[in-house]
Amino acid sequence: MKHLISPTDLTVSELSGILDLAEKIINDPKEYSEACHGKKLATLFYEPSTRTRLSFEAAMLNLGGSILGFSTADSSSAAKGESVADTIRVISSYADICAMRHPKEGAPLVASYHSSIPVINAGDGGHNHPTQTLTDLLTIKNLKGRLNNLTIGLCGDLKFGRTVHSLINSLVLYEGIKFVLISPVELRIPTYIKEQVLEAHNIPYEEVDILEDKMPELDILYMTRVQKERFFNEEDYIRLKDSFILNSKKMSKAKDDMLVLHPLPRVNEISTEVDSDPRAAYFKQAEYGVYARMALIMKMLEVE
Ligand code: NCD
Numbered sequence: 650m651k652h653l654i655s656p657t658d659l660t661v662s663e664l665s666g667i668l669d670l671a672e673k674i675i676n677d678p679k680e681y682s683e684a685c686h687g688k689k690l691a692t693l694f695y696e697p698s699t700r701t702r703l704s705f706e707a708a709m710l711n712l713g714g715s716i717l718g719f720s721t722a723d724s725s726s727a728a729k730g731e732s733v734a735d736t737i738r739v740i741s742s743y744a745d746i747c748a749m750r751h752p753k754e755g756a757p758l759v760a761s762y763h764s765s766i767p768v769i770n771a772g773d774g775g776h777n778h779p780t781q782t783l784t785d786l787l788t789i790k791n792l793k794g795r796l797n798n799l800t801i802g803l804c805g806d807l808k809f810g811r812t813v814h815s816l817i818n819s820l821v822l823y824e825g826i827k828f829v830l831i832s833p834v835e836l837r838i839p840t841y842i843k844e845q846v847l848e849a850h851n852i853p854y855e856e857v858d859i860l861e862d863k864m865p866e867l868d869i870l871y872m873t874r875v876q877k878e879r880f881f882n883e884e885d886y887i888r889l890k891d892s893f894i895l896n897s898k899k900m901s902k903a904k905d906d907m908l909v910l911h912p913l914p915r916v917n918e919i920s921t922e923v924d925s926d927p928r929a930a931y932f933k934q935a936e937y938g939v940y941a942r943m944a945l946i947m948k949m950l951e952v953e
Contacts, residue, residue, distance in 0.1 A: 651763040651949065652768045656779040656818040664819065665947075669725065670953065671787050671937075671944035675904060678711065681943065684952050685714035689742035692718035693736065693760075694726060694771070695751045700913060700935050701771050707746045708942035734763040741765040744887055746950055748780070752878075767949045775809040775879050780817040781912050783941040788934040789869060792908055800823035800866055804893055805831075805873035807838040807879075812912040813873055815844060821850040828854040829863050833892045835885070836875070838918065860893050864902035872897070872911040872918050872931075896920040903928065910934055 653659070659667070674681050690709040692702050698720070702940055706716045719725040725760065726736065733751070737760040740747055747764070749757045750771040771780040791798050803813050814835035817838075820826050828847065830838050837856060847854050857863060864870070872895055880886040892901055895909065910933040911919060923929050947953050 650727045652757075652764070653779050653945065653949065654768070654770045655777050656782045656815040658779070658815055659819070661822045664783075664822070665785060667944045667948055668787055668790055668939070669683055670947060671783075671940040672791070674940050674943050675791075681712055681947070683713040684947055685709060685712035685950060688712075688714040688746070688950055688952070689744040690714060690716050690718075690946065692771070693718070693725070693740065693749045693925075694718065694720045695722040695725070695749075695756070696737070696772065697751055698771070699722075700938055701750065701778075702748075704935070704938040705771065705942050707939050708946055711939065711948060712943055713834040714946075718747075725801050729931070732813050732869075733760050736760075736770070737764045746946060764923065769945070769949070772811055774811070775814075775876065776811055777815045778811040778912075779815050779819075779940075780942055780945060781812045782819050783945060784934060784938040785812070785816050786819060786936045786943045787911060788910060788930060789908070791937065792866065792930055792933070793906075796820070797823045799823075799868045800827045800829065801869045801871060802829040802831055802860075802863055802867040803838075803871045803873070804860055804895075806836045806889075807832045807873070808876045809876035810835040810873045813838070814870070816871065817842060818846055821846055821852050826852055828852065829867065830856045831858070831860050831863060831893065832853055832856075833858055835889060835890055835924055836892075844949065860895070861899055861902060864907075867903060867907050870907060871901065872909065872915075874911075874914060874916050874918060891917065893918055894920055895923055897922050897926070900926055900928065903921075
């Protein structure tokens, strides 16, 4: 049995299997409306979420399955001191598959060691978020038509942003990928990602702290929120939170077919005036999250 803990758990051919199935679902959702009849998904969320949890639940309901779970640590027995290991042992007998979000890096991996059902990492601290990556890849593939030969700007909190860490890990598997890493010096991408992922795959990248100059080069601009909850002190957060604000003036320097992605939630790093720009793809991206998760659930439950 297989879990999805890290984006590197999926090979290019497994990724394309999931993305192809997601596209089939988009084209004919009715065909899949009973695919998971009789199956249950548990969502174990120890950290806040809107899109990830609700799109997981919508995905399972769209497949004719059912859902159960909790959405805050304090509404579960974690508040009484129960370990993730004990919780998952029990949930394994209540559900067929589970999605877990946890503030501690590695918690879903620990859960997978004690689980008899597939565990999906729905975000672990500042580490990984593989199902957001599936969503991002599906969005890029569908709206750009390809996953290779792309210059991708990743902008904002590259230190704590788990969606960025996961996306890099998967995109390095495709040909002709270049990254422009745009962040304040304090929020640069962790060294282990530079050395073990980017450099290990010979991926060209540059680190800059100004967005405007790089706009004309980008095929994709992936904006991110400064991850307030992972800062050690409020002063640093306040100093860094408005480092980058994407507005219409900056968009005027971008290619006509550049796409703006954002995993959401947005705070103020994208001005709302950008929402009506045809290149703004972040709400469409959130919609694709349901299809990506439907495809993933089907693959993991082997119900295709
Ligand atoms: C992201 C997350 O939780 O890491 N949100 C999401 O899952 N769509 C991004 C964020 O919280 O900034």
